[in-house]
Amino acid sequence: MKKLLLGDHAVAQGAYEAGVKVAAAYPGTPSTEITEYLSTFNDIYSEWSVNEKVAMEVGIGASMAGGRALVSMKHVGLNVAADPLFTYAYTGVNAGLVIAVADDPGMHSSQNEQDSRFYGLSAHIPMLEPSDSQEAKDFTKFAFELSEKYDTPVFIRLTTRIAHSRSFVEISKRQEIEFDYKQDIAKFVMVPANARKRHVKVEERERRLASDVNSFDINRIENGKNKIGIICAGAVYQYVKEALPDYPVFKLGFVYPLPVEKLREFASNCDDLIVIEELEPYIENALKSNGISVRGKELTGLQGELSSEKIKEIILGYKVISGKEELPARPPVMCAGCTHRGIYYVINKLKLNAAGDIGCYSLGCNEPLNAMHSLICMGAAIANTHGMEKAKGKDFSKKNIAVIGDSTFVHSGITGLINAVYNRSNITILILDNSTTGMTGHQPHPGTGKTIKNEQTHTLDFEALVRACGVNNVSVIDPYDLDMTESVIKEHIVKDGVSVIIARRPCILLDKTAKFDVAEIDNCRKCGMCLKLGCPAIRKNKDGSVAVDSTLCTACMLCEKVCKFASVKKVGDAK
Amino acid sequence: MNINILIVGVGGQGTLLASKILGNYATLINKDCKLSEVHGMSQRGGSVVTYVRISDKVYSPLIDKKNADVILAFEELEALRWADYIKDGGMIIINKQNLYPMPVITGKVDYPADIYERVGGYGAQIRNIDALEIAMKLGDLRTVNVAVLGFCAVLLKFDREKFKEAIKNSVPASTFDINLRAFEEGEKRA
Ligand code: SF4
Ligand code: SF4
Numbered sequence: 001m002k003k004l005l006l007g008d009h010a011v012a013q014g015a016y017e018a019g020v021k022v023a024a025a026y027p028g029t030p031s032t033e034i035t036e037y038l039s040t041f042n043d044i045y046s047e048w049s050v051n052e053k054v055a056m057e058v059g060i061g062a063s064m065a066g067g068r069a070l071v072s073m074k075h076v077g078l079n080v081a082a083d084p085l086f087t088y089a090y091t092g093v094n095a096g097l098v099i100a101v102a103d104d105p106g107m108h109s110s111q112n113e114q115d116s117r118f119y120g121l122s123a124h125i126p127m128l129e130p131s132d133s134q135e136a137k138d139f140t141k142f143a144f145e146l147s148e149k150y151d152t153p154v155f156i157r158l159t160t161r162i163a164h165s166r167s168f169v170e171i172s173k174r175q176e177i178e179f180d181y182k183q184d185i186a187k188f189v190m191v192p193a194n195a196r197k198r199h200v201k202v203e204e205r206e207r208r209l210a211s212d213v214n215s216f217d218i219n220r221i222e223n224g225k226n227k228i229g230i231i232c233a234g235a236v237y238q239y240v241k242e243a244l245p246d247y248p249v250f251k252l253g254f255v256y257p258l259p260v261e262k263l264r265e266f267a268s269n270c271d272d273l274i275v276i277e278e279l280e281p282y283i284e285n286a287l288k289s290n291g292i293s294v295r296g297k298e299l300t301g302l303q304g305e306l307s308s309e310k311i312k313e314i315i316l317g318y319k320v321i322s323g324k325e326e327l328p329a330r331p332p333v334m335c336a337g338c339t340h341r342g343i344y345y346v347i348n349k350l351k352l353n354a355a356g357d358i359g360c361y362s363l364g365c366n367e368p369l370n371a372m373h374s375l376i377c378m379g380a381a382i383a384n385t386h387g388m389e390k391a392k393g394k395d396f397s398k399k400n401i402a403v404i405g406d407s408t409f410v411h412s413g414i415t416g417l418i419n420a421v422y423n424r425s426n427i428t429i430l431i432l433d434n435s436t437t438g439m440t441g442h443q444p445h446p447g448t449g450k451t452i453k454n455e456q457t458h459t460l461d462f463e464a465l466v467r468a469c470g471v472n473n474v475s476v477i478d479p480y481d482l483d484m485t486e487s488v489i490k491e492h493i494v495k496d497g498v499s500v501i502i503a504r505r506p507c508i509l510l511d512k513t514a515k516f517d518v519a520e521i522d523n524c525r526k527c528g529m530c531l532k533l534g535c536p537a538i539r540k541n542k543d544g545s546v547a548v549d550s551t552l553c554t555a556c557m558l559c560e561k562v563c564k565f566a567s568v569k570k571v572g573d574a575k
Numbered sequence: 576m577n578i579n580i581l582i583v584g585v586g587g588q589g590t591l592l593a594s595k596i597l598g599n600y601a602t603l604i605n606k607d608c609k610l611s612e613v614h615g616m617s618q619r620g621g622s623v624v625t626y627v628r629i630s631d632k633v634y635s636p637l638i639d640k641k642n643a644d645v646i647l648a649f650e651e652l653e654a655l656r657w658a659d660y661i662k663d664g665g666m667i668i669i670n671k672q673n674l675y676p677m678p679v680i681t682g683k684v685d686y687p688a689d690i691y692e693r694v695g696g697y698g699a700q701i702r703n704i705d706a707l708e709i710a711m712k713l714g715d716l717r718t719v720n721v722a723v724l725g726f727c728a729v730l731l732k733f734d735r736e737k738f739k740e741a742i743k744n745s746v747p748a749s750t751f752d753i754n755l756r757a758f759e760e761g762e763k764r765a
Contacts, residue, residue: 004598004608029615109615132609165636166598166610235636242634309639320640325693327656328684330676332586332621360619368681439616531681536620539675540682551707551716552674 005169007162008033010133011072011100013169014140016041018096019177021067023047024055026411027440028074029109030163031102035072036443039452043174048443048452051378051411052077056084056099063088063097063153064188066179068144072100075116076377080412082119088153089123090198091188092205095179096147098140099125102158105278106305109160109439111358111375113303115279120155120256124202126209127155127256128218131237133167139218139253144177150205157255159278161235161305210257218253221266228315229270231263231283231294235306236276242308244315258283260290267292274299274315278306334363336537337508337516337554339434339479343403344371345533345562346485352401352493355388357381357413359405360438360507368534372403379404379412385427386420394426398493402429407437407445410460414469421470421498428493429500432479433462434507442510466500473499480505482561508554517555519548520571521563530559530568576606578731579638580627583657584649585674586618589720592745593647594625596724599741600733601629611636622653622676646699647727649706649719650674651690661699666730669694670723671705702730702765709760718757721746725761735762 005013012034015023023046025035039046049055052073059071073081078101088097101119104110120127128143130136136158143154186194213219226247232240233252240249250266252258267273275284275296284296299314300306312318334341344364347354348371356362356372357380365372374384385402404413409431420427437443444450449459466474473495475488485503492499519537521530524545530538537552538559548559548568560568580597582590594610601608611626626638640660646667648654654669661667669691679686687693694701706722721742728738739755746754 002602004602004610006612032614108613108617161611161636164612164614166595166608166612167633167636168602168607238634238636307637307639308635309637312639325655325658327652327687328676328678330585330620330622330652330656332616332619333677335587335619360616363616363619367677367683439619441614528682534677534680536675536677536680538680540680549674551711 001171002168003171004166005133006033006164006166007130007133007136007158008102008164009037010136010169011140011156011158012037013171014137015070015098016044017137017172017174018141018144019068019175020044020070021178022059022062022069023072024049024058024069025072026050026052026055026077027437027443028077029440030104030158030160031072031074031077031100032440032443033163034070034100035452038070046452048445050446052081053083056081059097060084060088063093063095064181066095066181068095068177069097070100071097073102074110075101075103075114076110076112078116078119080378082123085125085153086123087190089125090190090195090202092151092201093147093153094181095177096144097153098143098147098156099153100140100156100158102160102163103279104160106160111377113279115282116157117255117282118280124206125153125155125256126150126254127157128253129157129234129255130162131234131251132162133165133169136162137169142218150209152205157234159235206257210260213254213257214259214262216254216259219259219262220251220253222249222251224248227271229266229273231273231275231287232277233283236278239306239308239311240276243311252283255283258286263287264290264292276300276306276311331366332363333366333534333536334360335508336535336552337556339503339505339507340364340432341533341535342479342482342485342558343430343432343503344369345558346482346489347371347401348532349486350489352399354401354403355381355384357404357408359408361403361405361432364403366534368532378408379416382413382416382420382427382429385429386416386423386425389425389427394496397426400427401489401493402427404429404431405438406431406433406435406447406462410445410447417466417471417498418469425498426496427498428489429498431462431500431502433502433504436507436510438507438509442507462502471498471500473497474502476502476504478505479503480556480558482558508556516553517570517572518550518553519555519557519559519568521546521548521567522569523565524567525565527564529562529564533558533562535559576604577630578645579643581638581643581646581657581660582625582627582649583646583653584623585653586613586621586623588649589717590623590625590649593720593724594627596721596741596745597627597629599744600738603737603741604734607631607633609633609636622656624657645727645731647723649723652676652686655687655690655694658694658697661697663698666700666702667694667697668702668704668723668727668730670707670719671703672707672719702726704761704764706761709757713753713757713760715753718753721754721757722761725758726765728758729762729765
């Protein structure tokens with residue numbers, strides 16, 4: 001049976017067919033759908049872990065115990081998970097461990113464009129890269145075999161265009177595989193004496209693999225009439241096939257280790273060699289260091305995604321038709337009725353500096369709110385704010401606030417909070433608790449009391465937790481109540497010590513069946529106050545007055561609260 | 576059938592479901608197909624594009640500029656933003672809806688008044704549908720996307736029964752009836 005599957009779903013399907021027992025991940029675009037899909041199978045244990053490091057440790061535990069495990073994350077998540085992973089590369093596996101990592105060239109939904117292929121190299125872990133959904137499935141199954149055969153974790157590397165494209169996949173049956181658990185202290189306890197011995201094994205394995213890789217047929221040569229040879233992998237392979245149908249192509253299935261001997265042979269049959277790859281000159285540098293002369297980044301550059309169009313432009317000199325339209329940009333915005341909007345409005349009003357974090361609320365940095373002033377990585381807000389206070393002192397801190405979402409707080413904000421209390425910080429932290437992981441598509445987390453399968457579980461009590469960390473000043477506010485929000489922030493920010501404000505109201509999109517009333521604006525006096533909210537449902541008319549788009553409005557009534565002339569009212573006609 | 580379809584609109588308008596239905600239709604007519612979707616942050620009210628390619632063999636999941644046979648625009652400004660993807664003689668189907676982007680809301684720039692004129696400059700046939708009106712009448716704003724598909728299915732002479740089956744395979748069973756009605760209303764406007 002053939003199915004049109006997302007690349008992410010195909011990885012999940014491959015893991016399912018390979019008899020995977022445990023799947024763990026923290027949601028992150030573009031990798032989220034892997035674990036989401038796996039959670040629909042009853043014969044697999046799946047979970048949203050609180051962060052990628054924990055997910056990796058869960059996967060490692062499963063693998064040590066004898067069950068095949070899949071751990072998934074986006075590129076920046078791999079930074080979080082790197083610590084346990086580097087050591088598991090030393091111990092090797094019992095049952096297979098496969099790590100799916102999804103890069104985001106072009107930064108459709110990420111804070112940087114890092115290239116995960118270097119993790120294969122530096123952790124000594126083989127890495128496969130599929131170029132469509134069928135390969136995503138096949139390579140994942142193959143990765144489990146490799147993992148056990150070579151006693152190593154194995155990477156499947158995706159990019160956004162593979163993870164979030166659909167193509168046909170042949171579905172097969174699940175195979176049940178299980179290994180016995182055997183205690184093995186020398187293999188699994190990485191105290192220095194044991195680790196030194198394992199390091200030797202890692203090198204042996206790598207040499208064996210570096211030679212075997214030349215005979216794996218997932219690295220293949222496709223002949224062509226042209227004298228210039230192209231080397232590529234992943235999504236880029238598809239662009240190359242479309243743009244350069246006559247060129248001989250070396251299609252890599254392995255991106256680490258590279259099949260250097262086979263590539264050398266390919267090189268000897270071409271007059272010229274071009275590596276086409278997104279992001280860093282990873283393949284290019286590896287070939288050059290092996291004495292194979294190639295061109296690459298001098299042609300393609302380091303930034304963003306490629307496409308068949310860009311490849312035609314680069315290699316064939318085609319003129320790309322550039323969009324000639326000067327149009328208003330349409331950046332993403334927080335939804336109409338988003339519970340975060342009022343918070344930023346107040347932060348702005350109080351002229352605070354806000355160290356932010358990753359989530360829907362990151363959009364508070366945009367016009368017209370402009371109320372989030374830094375964003376580094378998951379969980380950084382609290383420790384960043386603490387660092388600011390240590391550099392600039394208590395008084396500076398009275399104009400500073402850390403802003404972090406509930407899911408992000410559980411991911412890696414908690415440690416920052418414990419650190420701040422321990423190190424006698426004087427900071428104010430706003431936890432924006434909308435009871436979900438909004439940006440990646442509303443996944444549950446420990447604060448929601450639901451598992452990935454929507455089963456009831458213990459609900460993390462943020463107030464009690466924060467108090468247990470040593471915070472005495474804790475308040476809970478309703479972010480739709482602007483007056484309350486403002487007075488509580490004012491009250492907390494001048495206090496010494498660490499204080500926490502929890503702004504609690506579920507994301508407006510959580511209840512997809514909800515019917516909303518709408519707001520209406522009568523007798524608008526054109527003061528423009530409501531426009532400062534940045535609500536997409538408010539539109540400015542030609543004459544300067546404003547109106548509400550009833551198809552978008554959710555009747556949060558924030559605009560009513562900021563309007564000085566009582567021009568806004570709620571109309572009952574729920575839609 | 577070899578066809579490249581660009582679906583453009585504003586995050587949250589249901590472009591993703593529309594592309595899935597087209598992909599399902601490709602399955603039913605035994606063609607190769609690739610879809611490229613948008614997830615994550617850009618779905619929050621940003622400008623979004625999904626590519627649908629149906630042919631005997633499809634490589635790239637993306638469509639090059641000037642290579643789309645059809646553009647399905649769920650919003651007028653977005654029709655213009657992506658119009659340079661249309662082939663000479665292609666067809667641009669525009670849903671008559673305006674969603675103001677933030678720079679327009681804050682008064683920095685105006686929502687262009689001459690969208691149709693400018694889209695016209697790309698040498699494509701332009702067709703218009705008010706799918707929002709259909710969806711409002713049906714009492715479910717989320718059916719705009721399927722109404723646009725009904726309109727498009729007639730213009731592109733899709734196999735009607737197979738297309739309905741594709742909708743059935745793509746939406747939750749509980750919403751099939753309302754989506755089918757939206758589809759039929761869309762058909763009537765063509
Ligand atoms: S999904 Fe929820 S949290 Fe995210 S912008 Fe929309 S309303 Fe806000
Ligand atoms: S009530 Fe006002 S602020 Fe809230 S969604 Fe409607 S228009 Fe936007």
